[in-house]
Amino acid sequence: MSRIALALLALACAAPAAAADAAAAPWWAWPAALFAVSFAIGIVGVLAGVGGGVLFVPLVSGFFPFHLDFVRAAGLLLALSGALSAAPGLLRSGLASMRLAMPLALVGSITSVAGAMLGLALPTQTVQTALGAAILAIALLLWRARKSEHPEVPAPDALAAALRLHGVFHDPAAARDVHWRVHRTPSGLAAFAGIGLLAGLFGLGAGWANVPVLNLLMGAPLKLAVGTSGFVLSVVDTAAAWVYVNRGAVLPILVAPSVIGVMLGAKIGGRLLRVTRAAVVRRVVIVLLLAAGARALLKGLGLWH
């Protein structure tokens, strides 16, 4: 299955590049290719648990003719659409905690606005180079990342206690109620400030960073961390997306097929999850990120146009 996903992604990426060489591609070839790439990203993103934005921005900015400003805006809207679609179910089931998410989302949304403004103010090559470096760092983080199902939280910190950042959710897989609380809240807020900045600057969804911070740093149970991450993302990306929308950086011909493709792909990915070795797909995604990150870095440095 991972081979199919990789082949699909490679094919979809190769097609527009080949078409660009011909310099005679009809306009509709681009949204069609975007749909195919986004569909593949939707599948492998779910299987690898990384979301779509982190794959979309480096791949599309590296292999499609759209300017990085438009690709970053589309990446944010794509991540936002996915997060908004998932959030209601996560909130209802209690697998996302609004109480835990609200302070983190506030800090993240402020810095994501700053990141978006910075990204639009900096020269394109600087952003492109930094994007390449960031994607390579994310690939390394995904490779090295560890998870803890139920981290030990000896005692909440003062801020977590004041905001009553604790609760209980029902874990259907374990058929039991799980009581949770968090610690190191100031460090968590600082981490979300950094994550928000990167999300706004590069147009990346930030699930790859939200979950480790919530789970490993703050001590939230893994399922709650995953659910709450999606909800935080829906707010943080909204704030940054408005900066791009108001600047005029939204191209419907780029955004709509990408959003539709990723959401359909994610549905297929969700079904394949039961029959696919997610660890293998995760390795494929790390390789893809390394390739896309290297491409973005070399493009930014002017070494590979």
Added chain:
Amino acid sequence: MTPPEQLLYARWLDWATRAGLALLVASFAAYALGLAAPFVPFEELARAWSLPVDRYRAAVGAPAGWGWLALLRHGDYMNFAGIALLALASLACTLRVLPALLVRGERALALIGLLQAAVLALAAAGVFGGAH
């Protein structure tokens, strides 16, 4: 077990997201199938989409901020209705749960929610980094 304000937020978000995505799919179909003429013709768009955003806007005469509202009859700008609805969903839901948080005595969370709504409203209004 799930707090009532969280359920309320989920209900509003569900409706807003479904409506936004449906609007986006329908408007893109109208745009791509040529049912509504675009403001920027496809050939002109393809010549300009590799430019930085400010140069793109100057090249095709595209609006910034909420200027797209005046162009909603065009196939391309029709898509902005769905995009804006998706981007306004979190603001609407946050404002909706504020009274519920206050009723439950959650003053700290209500204050955070109020600040969050202010950030999102200012961002939507174009206060941060709008077009030059």
